[in-house]
Amino acid sequence: MAFEVHFRSATCGELTAKDIDREVTLSGWVNRRRDHGGLIFLDLRDRYGLTQVICDPERSREAHQIASEVRSEYVVQVKGLVKHRLPGTENTQLPTGEIEIVAQSIEILNYSRTTPFPINSDAIQVDEPLRLKYRYLDLRRPHMRDNIILRHRIVKEMRDYLDERGFLEIETPILMKSTPEGARDYLVPSRLYEGEFYALPQSPQQLKQLLMVAGLDRYFQIARCFRDEDQRADRQPEFTQLDVEMAFVSEEDVMGLIEDMLIKLIEKTTKKRIKQRPFPHLSFKEAMDRYGTDHPDLRFDLPLVEISDLAAAGTFGVFKSALSASGMVKGLKVPGGASYTRKEVDEITEFARTLGAKGLVQLAIQEGGTIKSPLTKFMAPEEVQAIVERLEGQPGDLLLFVADSAKVANDVLFRLRVKMAERLKQIDPEEMALCWVVDFPLFHYDEDLQRYDAEHNPFSGMDEAHIERLDSNPLDIRAKQYDIICNGFEVGGGSVRINVAELQRKVFSLMKMSDEQIQEQFGHMLEAFEYGAPPHGGIALGVDRLVMLFADEDNIREVIAFPKTQSAQDLLMGAPALVDDKQLNELHLQVRPQAQPKGERV
Known part of the structure; x- marks a missing residue:
């Protein structure tokens, strides 16, 4: 700790074996209380970590008595001596796991109601609206604290x-002037200049x-x-x-x-x-051609391949329709996908439909090299083979195609590419691809x-x-x-x-x-x-x-310490909110009844 303050001489994350027999004062929140029939253990937590406190009635009856009254999230001050934990009871997962504080005195600095969700565990899933309403409690949880740090x-x-x-x-x-910069401005009415507005900066x-x-x-x-x-x-x-x-x-x-x-x-x-x-460095055109987006994930390959020229052959109506409307046909190779069940392929197709595709045209290359696809009914074998070669298909692969406008084809396949990479476990979470x-x-x-x-x-x-x-x-x-x-x-x-x-x-x-x-x-x-x-x-x-x-x-x-919800609401403060007529009058504003229903509140 950089400096001592009135309520503590050390933090709950800094004491180690080098501090044995040091007299310290700690302050923090009770993370957990354990009563072992005589001995009471408190895990004391602050932003810096967690330290175990042992309360022995034979050493300090008063400290033991107060420890028996405290509950989770009480704010307490503990004075005591740093001691080695008993052999076999060390906690190697904690920087302070070799030591404990033998309490000489405990003072309750503030009490806590039962929290609406557990603070001492990240393992328990909590609904986000509840977390955002009680964000000051959510920020006490380890993973949120670590994110802010x-x-x-x-x-x-x-x-x-x-x-x-x-x-x-x-x-x-x-407070700036509203200028067109691509998105809608937040406007701030002026009290001094009737009918005029500031804008909050988009950048x-x-x-x-x-x-x-x-x-x-x-x-x-x-x-x-x-x-x-x-x-x-x-x-x-x-x-x-x-x-x-x-x-x-x-x-x-x-x-x-x-x-x-x-x-x-x-x-x-x-x-x-x-x-x-x-x-x-990728050119914008190269990124759109190969990945369908100008923000590609390069942790995996799975390139997209346009086959509009090859799709013009034959009499397949889906391809012909898209091309006649100045669209494109583009595909994605899924290694090993030829073995997917009908149900698995249907799930992938439905995912593509939710993104705007009319469907997916499939071509499975069986292990023996046999091709299974509706294309074989409308195109000559050499025309189908040309498509397979364009995508560098191999036995066992599944080829998926979208025939639509360039915008729809790219957007669907870009998202499908990511989904298939996740399915194929090709994404390394420890890698940063910039x-x-x-x-x-x-x-x-x-x-x-x-x-x-x-x-x-x-x-x-x-x-x-x-x-x-x-x-x-x-x-x-x-x-x-x-x-x-x-x-x-x-x-x-x-x-x-x-x-x-x-x-x-x-x-x-x-x-x-x-x-x-x-x-x-x-x-x-x-x-x-x-x-x-x-x-x-x-x-x-x-x-x-x-x-x-x-x-x-x-x-x-x-x-973000205090974010808004998906619907742009602040559940902690209750914003946006109505203001009184006096404020509106000062700003020369009048609220008109809304013609359409408002968005639903969380």
């Missing part, structure tokens, strides 16, 4: 790493670029960000980013910095293995809005040789964009930015923003670029997702 260590290592390389930690405002994107214009050429921030969008396992209404921006850099400079930092983070805070270093995805297109075309939209954000720079294509072929422009992927999760993304006002204005115009809209929403930024904006670029890493992966959790709520 791991998060602290990761953030500290990030800060130390960047500080050593000349970066400045600079805070940016939480500090514009501000960090303005810091580069200001000449503060290496910036970072552990930034709180807010997006009012539908929730999922790796998303929250409010989340934390490591936000980084640098001046006078190329894509390789930013990626090199972050790659080195992530390697050191993994080595210092986990026992996991990094599958490949330097991290492989990669960079690069060469993104600058734009995609939004059919609903009938306009070009930024693939990531409108501030991304572009290949200088492609700038002239803004007038002729905007969809054929390579963005200076890069995403960092870990075990199938996008954990960060960034770009080298546009730093010329007219080029930035041109991008906004292609997104069908009027001159008035551009000036209203981004005029401050464009004006700043006219005062000598240096070349600059940066990245933002999702702290919550990184900690989730480092901690082997499936949900970011497990690594």
